[in-house]
Amino acid sequence: MTLGLDGTPAIDSLPAAERVLAxxxxxxxxxxxxxxxxxxxxxxxxxxxxxxxxSWMREAGMHSWQDAAGxxxxxxxxxxEGMPALxxxxxxxxxxxxGRYDGILGVLVAIEVAERLxxxxxxxxxxxxxxxxxEGTRFGATLLGSRAFxxxxxxxxxxxxxxxxxxxxxAALAFGLDPERIPLAARKPEDVVAYxxxxxxxxxxxxxxxxxxxxxxxxxxxxxxxxxxxxxxRHCATPWEIRRDALQGASEMILAIDQIARDHNSPATIGxxxxxxxxxxxxxxxxxxxxxxxxxxxxxxxxxxxxxxxRIREIALDRSLSVEIESTHAxxxxxxxxxxxxxxxxxxxxxxxxxxxxxxxxAGHDAMAVGELTDVAMxxxxxxxxxxxxxxxxxxxxxxxxxxDAMHAAVLDVALRYSxxxxxxxxxxx
Ligand SMILES: [Zn+2]
Numbered sequence: 001m002t003l004g005l006d007g008t009p010a011i012d013s014l015p016a017a018e019r020v021l022a023x024x025x026x027x028x029x030x031x032x033x034x035x036x037x038x039x040x041x042x043x044x045x046x047x048x049x050x051x052x053x054x055s056w057m058r059e060a061g062m063h064s065w066q067d068a069a070g071x072x073x074x075x076x077x078x079x080x081e082g083m084p085a086l087x088x089x090x091x092x093x094x095x096x097x098x099g100r101y102d103g104i105l106g107v108l109v110a111i112e113v114a115e116r117l118x119x120x121x122x123x124x125x126x127x128x129x130x131x132x133x134x135e136g137t138r139f140g141a142t143l144l145g146s147r148a149f150x151x152x153x154x155x156x157x158x159x160x161x162x163x164x165x166x167x168x169x170x171a172a173l174a175f176g177l178d179p180e181r182i183p184l185a186a187r188k189p190e191d192v193v194a195y196x197x198x199x200x201x202x203x204x205x206x207x208x209x210x211x212x213x214x215x216x217x218x219x220x221x222x223x224x225x226x227x228x229x230x231x232x233x234r235h236c237a238t239p240w241e242i243r244r245d246a247l248q249g250a251s252e253m254i255l256a257i258d259q260i261a262r263d264h265n266s267p268a269t270i271g272x273x274x275x276x277x278x279x280x281x282x283x284x285x286x287x288x289x290x291x292x293x294x295x296x297x298x299x300x301x302x303x304x305x306x307x308x309x310x311r312i313r314e315i316a317l318d319r320s321l322s323v324e325i326e327s328t329h330a331x332x333x334x335x336x337x338x339x340x341x342x343x344x345x346x347x348x349x350x351x352x353x354x355x356x357x358x359x360x361x362x363a364g365h366d367a368m369a370v371g372e373l374t375d376v377a378m379x380x381x382x383x384x385x386x387x388x389x390x391x392x393x394x395x396x397x398x399x400x401x402x403x404x405d406a407m408h409a410a411v412l413d414v415a416l417r418y419s420x421x422x423x424x425x426x427x428x429x430x
Contacts, residue, residue: 011116013401020108020400023056027092028100036391038096040162041133041144042070042171049092053107053130060111061118062128069148069185070132070177076114079125086193086414087127087374088113088407091134091145091366099393103134103366105381105400106198112404113411123419124193126411131366138162138171146369151186158182192374193418194340196410197367198403199378200395204386205359212399213348213406214357215341216378219368220267221298221333223305225291228324229253229316233277233285243283247275249321250287256311257291266295266304267362290328296360298332333360334368339417340377347379347410351402363388379406 030045030052031037039045050072054064057074064074072092075085090106110128117126129149136142139160147153158169158179172179201207206214231244254270261268269292275284293308295301309325316323341358348356359380367376381403384394 011405013404014397016112016116016404017397017401020105020112020404021395021397023108024100024104027052027104033096036096037094037098037100038137039092039094039098040135040138041093042138042168042175042177046070046093046132047175050130050132053092053111056108056111057114057128060115060128062114067149067185068177068181068183069145069153070172070175071145071149071185072130072132074111074114074128076118076126078119082191083125084191084193085125085127086122086411087129087195087370088197088411089127089129089131089195089366090197090199091131093131093133093135093137093145095135095137095389097389097391099388099390101200101383101393101395102202102388103131103199105200105395105403109198109400109403109407113407116404116408117411122411122415124415134364134366139168142364143366143369146366147372148182148185149187150369150371150373151183152369152372153183153186155183187373189373194337194414195367195370195374195376196340196344196407196414197365197370197376197378198381198407199361199365200383200388200393201359201380201386202363202383202388203359206357206380206382207384207386209357211353211357212382212396212402213351213353214359214380215344215348216336216367216380217341217358217360218296218336219334219361219365219371219378220294220296220363221301222292222294222329222331222364223301223327224329225293226326226328227253227289227291227312228326229287229289230322230324231285231287231319232283234283236281236283238283244285244320245283246287246321247284249315249319250289252315252319253312254289256315257308260307260311261293261304264295264300264304264307266293266301268293268304268308294362296333331364331368334371334376336367336377337375340375340414343410343413343417344377344379344406346413347406347408350409351405377410379403379410 062074088110091103132145
């Protein structure tokens with residue numbers, strides 16, 4: 001239930017939530033997989049869902065356009081050109097075998113909020129952005145849509161290739177975009193007031209604590225590494241005492257990493273492993289595995305890594321193995337702006353939850369990229385069992401209704417602070 005700025009009557013949000021769920025079902029039909037959902041950047045499915053989102057944005061009283069990177073944008077029709085905008089959004093692309101709410105829910109909630117605010121006087125323009133690539137499924141690099149929007153596009157990304165060997169350059173041309181003009185999707189900081197994103201939690205904290213919604217404090221600091229354990233390939237007849245088995249060493253390291261990560265509460269995932277020569281009767285001379293390590297802060301992540309690194313060295317020494325470590329990706333935490341977090345909390349309180357829960361996001365989100373452009377904050381929505389990136393992803397109707405109410409109230413709170421020139425919100429002073 002939402003009250004307006006002046007305590008206007010409550011709105012029945014269930015019909016809007018039903019529409020959000022029906023629209024999520026409709027988008028789920030646009031998939032490159034026969035028995036599952038997959039929608040990647042610059043694909044025919046991407047074009048189709050953009051067109052559908054555009055029609056919904058227009059129904060909500062916005063004009064809509066596809067930007068130079070393939071993000072679908074909408075802006076309230078009455079908002080004057082050149083007026084800085086508060087941007088609401090999330091993404092429409094998916095991983096293979098995806099659920100129907102990761103990213104999508106945030107876009108659909110944003111459209112509902114824009115519709116509610118169609119004729120409301122705000123001190124800024126209101127925009128909705130459906131980002132084109134958050135997951136990075138097709139070209140391996142993530143957040144391509146939101147990084148283009150935020151001015152972080154790198155020209156070398158045009159040479160990235162998908163599994164079929166198609167370059168991003170050629171895929172953009174086939175999609176109808178000019179690959180050389182993608183950087184023009186960049187917004188200027190002075191044109192954006194702030195960015196708010198609703199997203200399913202993708203973890204079980206809200207459900208365990210019996211909450212519908214939560215305030216995101218920060219998006220995790222992450223680092224990915226490739227760890228190569230080098231031993232010696234030998235015939236399986238080689239006696240134990242002279243074996244230098246890289247896979248046995250890697251196995252011990254992997255179990256140790258899991259324990260250290262648990263002790264430090266830094267989520268660690270080893271999602272890739274390969275061995276050489278990869279033959280049933282040969283001792284592996286090489287074992288290579290990936291490590292994705294996250295924490296609420298870069299400092300915490302690095303402390304955990306130090307403990308892991310020491311243990312890896314000990315195991316290698318014990319087993320006469322050598323280890324090569326390569327860092328393949330590192331990102332610091334993205335801290336959500338305190339004044340916007342407070343607006344999200346005001347939004348959650350408007351739904352009847354007096355003590356909104358703070359939680360950090362282990363998963364990456366478009367808000368990380370947009371945080372390079374402007375202040376950001378996120379609203380988390382409970383999802384069943386914390387299941388995500390899976391067809392069983394699900395949300396409750398009443399939670400969706402609450403998320404629309406909370407986001408609506410949060411936008412009104414940002415408007416109040418913006419109009420008041422809130423000293424705690426320097427980014428918001430007009
Ligand atoms: Zn997502």
